[in-house]
Amino acid sequence: MKFSREQFFATLAAFVARVLFRTLRLEVIDRGVFLTQPPKEPVIMTFWHNRIPAIAVAFLRHYPHRSRRGVVVLTSPSKDGDILAGVMSRLGMGSVRGSSSRRGSTALRELTEKLETGHDLAITPDGPRGPKYSLGPGVVFLAQKTGLRILPLHARYHRAFHLKTWDSFAIPWPFSKITVVVDQYITIDPSLADLEPERLKLEDLLKTNAEAADRKAEGQNNISP
Secondary structure, eight states: OOOOHHHHHHHHHHHHHHHHHHHOEEEEEETTOTTTSOOSSOOEEEOOGGGHHHHHHHHHHHSOGGGSOOEEEEEOSSHHHHHHHHHHHHTTOEEEEOOSSSSHHHHHHHHHHHHHTTOEEEEOTTTTTOOTTOOOSHHHHHHHHHTOOEEEEEEEESSEEEOSSTTOOEEEOTTOEEEEEEOOOBOOOTTOSOOHHHHHHHHHHHHHHHHHHHHHHTTSOOBOO
């Protein structure tokens, strides 16, 4: 069977990620008690695009696999999205392809179907192209449409490489520490006609936590190649 370029890079990236992840020290703060008392219904996990490696580490080590149907990640319908979807698959997650500009309505329908079958969703609301720490309306809209709760996730890299990408994508140093915070659930009132205040509130929560973590990381030998 012939591998495509995307399959090759996905396989390589997943292998490197697993090797790197084994070296990391992970601290998890479960404010939402999702890990210790997972709910019966699915949740919509949301976190910034540059936190993907940290959340993947927490997923592999602490996600309550036995009591959940699994996680589906929204990924871009692009070549880079092909690679990311392949990596997620090799790390045990599913994917739905779509973004605000491509396959938006189709992706929303597929995400809703996945939720209805009991899968948790993972969405990076500033991906795949940014702007950095800018939350699109999709997460809040989906939560209201389905009646499910949003589970905000935060992460701090204590030492990391920062790539020269739109979001300064972070890759943790081997043997470094990562702190992941599982925040309290957010419920969107189904009767709300204007979702903008809820969007701004969620954006501010995620952005404030990320910027505070970024400030703490400054001066800890972060490297930009």
